[in-house]
Amino acid sequence: MPAMAGNTGTPGATVAGRVMAVLGAFDEHHRRLTLSAIARRAGLPPPTVHRLVGELVRHGALAREDGAYVVGRRLWDIGLLAPVQTTLREAASPFLHDVYATTLATVHLAVRDGDEVLYLERLAGRASVPVVSSAGSTLPMHCTGVGKVLLAHAPEEVRSRVLGSLRRVTPYTVTRPGVLLRQLERVRREGYATTVEEMTLGACSVAVPVRRGGEVAAAVAVVVPTLKRDRGRLVTALQVAAQGIARRL
Template sequence: MAGNVDSAAPDGPRCPLTEWEAVPVAGGAHEAGRSVLSRAVAVLGAFDQAHRELTASQIARRADLPLSTTHRLLVELADHDVVARRGDRWGVGGRIWSLGLLAPVQTGLRDVAAPFLHDVHATTRATVHLVVRQDTDALYLERVSGHTALPVVSRAGSLLPLHATGAGKVLLAHAPDGVQERVLGGHLQRWTPHTVVHPGRLRDQLRRVREQGHATTHEELVLGMSSVAVPVSRAPADGTPDVVAALGIVDPGVGRHRRRFLEVLQVAARGLGRRLGPP
């Protein structure tokens, strides 16, 4: 039986959709000066990688809008799942995440990678992920569910930490130095007792990932689950490998089947890299 491909609205610990609720709509009106559309865009522009959750007052300041206008726009946007609210804080809603997955680069990568993900699943019967780096997070573009029921933390669209997942460690190991330093110098959240949060130890792990060509984790994000992942590279004109994504498997049996899982992933990653061709 083929695995279930999950391209649903994003979900997971780093994604606000599972725990944020929409606010009932309130009427809005066009006001003098900037159009309603330009004000709504300004509200959305208040969010970025460093400001994922903001109060209405913070959004108003960052968008250079009156607080009353900001609040009216927020509740209208929430009715359409463009933003979402938890307590007194706001964040990006599910519709924005879903639209983001339609970006040409990501859509093209997902389409090309789909048969390779299904091949890995058919051979291993495990849950398979296609992951890319989005600044200092791991963005899960696709998931094919395996035969073992897993906690739902990695649906398509989920943002998960680079430091606590196999695919994330692969992407972090091949990220620019500046990105690595921001992650290592920032808050490394301890998701389980096994999460590596010491910067020096994580730096050593990243070095081994580059040397060995793969990453493994054991219960770093979810207890009872392990992962193994490899980079997807394509060779540009200068011959330097360009890591564009990671292919990973999450399964309780990674420890027992690591060698077989790794071989299957490496074959798929090489095939996908060839199919993608040079940038």
């Protein structure tokens, strides 16, 4: 078959699919992409991407910023309309501010999304620890505070899947299933989880569950440079917030 002639190397593909592939090329760590980078990441030939991207820029879905492409204003607008745990976020917002005000640490609100943690909200402190997460991003469960809380209360099936593949992120990441399993028991017993430089060097976290009915619906956490003797104070602040959020659900 000498070159598949004319068009579509992959029959069955749709334009909408290609458009989403182009948009999907952007992520947390790739907010600016050149044309060829998009092509590579989307698995499409450069000329095709060139045309699509041109179209998308014309419609405001993407924007050109000096050399490279970035996600456009239009898509920001539209994306904000998505009902992603809207009630939870709205209920939580004031309490997260309270926690921030009293601790001045970075504050997180997250839910479980499959086998990962989805960050819904992040309040970054004025002079806070370097933190990887931001609203909209996902991180693994086994090395984040919110992750441990959500994992401790997740269905058995999720837990065993996650425990089966504990990727090392820093030298302090817990990668032995037995150790993590014992930590999770403790999380259930004591009502909070901690991490110590397991995701990012120089960052520790404390997290507590937010309950809706009997279920754990979300987790709130703070990130600080070190736990030391602040632990008790942070747990209390978070529990007050979690309680308040739960009441409003």
